[in-house]
Amino acid sequence: MSDSKKLVPPKGKKTHTEMLIDPSLSGGYRRVRRKSALDDEFEAEDDMQARELRDLRTEEMMIKRRARIAKLEREIKEIEEVPAEPKTGEAPKIPGISITVARQIAALPDEERNRVLETYLLMQAAEAKQANTVLPAIVGFARANPGSSPNQYMDFAKAMADQFRTGVEVAQKMTPAAPAPVPQQDPWRGIELVRDLFKDSVKEPLDKMTQSMQPQTGFFESLLMNPELFERAKDLGIFGSPRVGGAGTSEVDLRIAEITTANQLEIKKLDLEWRKSLLEREASDKKTDALLTALAPLSAIISGPVNQRMRQFGQQQASAHNPGGPPGAMPPPGNTILIKCSCGFQGPMTFQGPPPDRVNCPSCGLELIVGGVPGASGNPEEADTGT
Amino acid sequence: MPVETLRKQIQELETDIAGLEEKIRTKKAEKATAAAQIQARIFLERIFAPYMDGLCDVWGLSPEEGLSVLIKENVSLDRIANDNREALAEFLSQPEVRVITAVASPLGNVPDEGIKNKMTVLLEVMRKIRPELANVIINTQGGQKWFYDSLIGLRNILFGRP
DSSP: OHHHHHHSOOOOSOOSOOOOOOTTTTTOOOOOOOOOHHHHHHHHHHHHHHHHHHHHHHHHHHHHHHHHHHHHHHHHHHHHHSOOOOOOSOOOOOOOOOHHHHHHHHHSOHHHHHHHHHHHHHHHHHOHHHHHHHHHHHHHHHHHSTTOOHHHHHHHHHHHHHHHHHHHHHHHHHSTTOOOOOOTTOHHHHHHHHHHHHIIIIIHHHHHHHHHHSOOOOHHHHHHHOHHHHHHHHHHTTTSOOOTTOTTOSHHHHHHHHHHHHHHHHHHHHHHHHHHHHHHHHHTOOHHHHHHHHHHHHHHHTHHHHHHHHHHHHHHHHTTOOTTSOTTOOOOOOEEEEEEOTTSOEEEEEESSSOOSEEEOTTTOOEEEETOOOOSSSOSOEEEOOO | OOHHHHHHHHHHHHHHHHHHHHHHHHHHHHHHHHHHHHHHHHIIIIIIHHHHHHHHHHHTOOHHHHHHHHHHHTOOHHHHHHTOHHHHHHHHTOHHHHHHHHHSOSSTTOOHHHHHHHHHHHHHHHHHHOHHHHHHHHHSTTHHHHHHHHHHHHHHHHSOOO
8 A cells, every 4th residue: 555655646736637749640840941932933823723713703603693683584574474364353352350359269279260260251251241240259159169060150150140230230220310321431520420429428428427526515615605694603603602692602602611621620630630749759758857867876976076076175265265254364274184095086184073093085985094104015095194 | 521520539639739738848847846956966965065064174163153154254155266266277177077067057057037946946955965054044144145146156156157
């Protein structure tokens, strides 16, 4: 396996195949030779021969065409020389078949189509006008009754032709005082006839119908258009604003007043409901209660420092006023000590008798030694005696 | 809806509204009284009483004695405070003092006429928490006037009214 792998070269990325052919097999390399004078001579001879050949071919073509033209002229001459024969036969029959009917006939199966055409030809041979008339009916018969015999086709065609003829006769009998037959050569007369017919049978009924469909003047319109009727209606209170004391002021007025009162009461009710909801919300408001509840604890939190500050302030102010004596004279202070606590409190404390050995800080409640000195001995606070 | 029904509903609504308004009035009055009493209590406990205690500490008198002397000499509390303006300024700059004057401000933004009503409330509260001081103010001649003048003065000092 390993040897074969070594022998097979790796596949490259080429997508096409190249083939090298030995030059000896392919005819060798083409020698490049310069053009000589003889070559020019040969080329000139070739050109001349080619030109001669082309001329010959052109001449051949012209001879053939001339021969054909001569033949055609001879045939035309023969045709022209033949005398025209009198037309003794019937005029060529042009079938009066509409394109729609022709398509319907073409769409029929072969058998039905042949029978329809046979019947049509037979009918045309008998009565040409009726054949065209009954042809659509024959086509319909063929589509509705496939596989019918030619006799059935013919019977049906005859029946249809008879019906058509009967219908025409009845129509002619029912037309009173039929006008004289319109000459075919007067088309204007036919147009006038059609116009009169249209006018009598279509236009007048349509005019009457259109007139009857026009909007008629209503009661209120006629009332508004006629001043007398308008004033009278106004007096009667038809327009909703009858005059005071008029005839139409009873029922309508009461009804209007009732509706107006009801509307006003509805509005008042809505207003009261809205006010009630506001008052209910206000009555259940707890914000002030919460504020009052929070006020006392807040005061208690700061009560200690504030009390001391206030007391200290009083003591400071007392030194400036001597009740019962001149202002500025200090009253006998008694036994007062100055407290300096580690909590930051500093202020005097007075006792009626001699101060005790230990006092509590008014601010934080820490026990302090009276007469001590604040030091680094670990004692939190010390107090010294005052005066 | 028929008019009669609407009238009846409106009558009921008006009755309900009248009841609610009365309830709100009563509640507001109760709250106002409670708030006034709380403020009065805070004022008395945190401001008035310690101040009197401080004064009397230095003078060597009991609060009742000091208060009686002040009433007799007609020396209001603000007058005493104004005698030492430096100490007053330092006192008012203390943060806890500013807090307590903001919280307990029964005298703040109150006109002189309103001070009389406040004084009534303060005396009522004082009779509960410091009855000995209240008795001195009530029983001493000129005591209530002195208290009124002192309150106006304290209002001017503590709550910024000139």
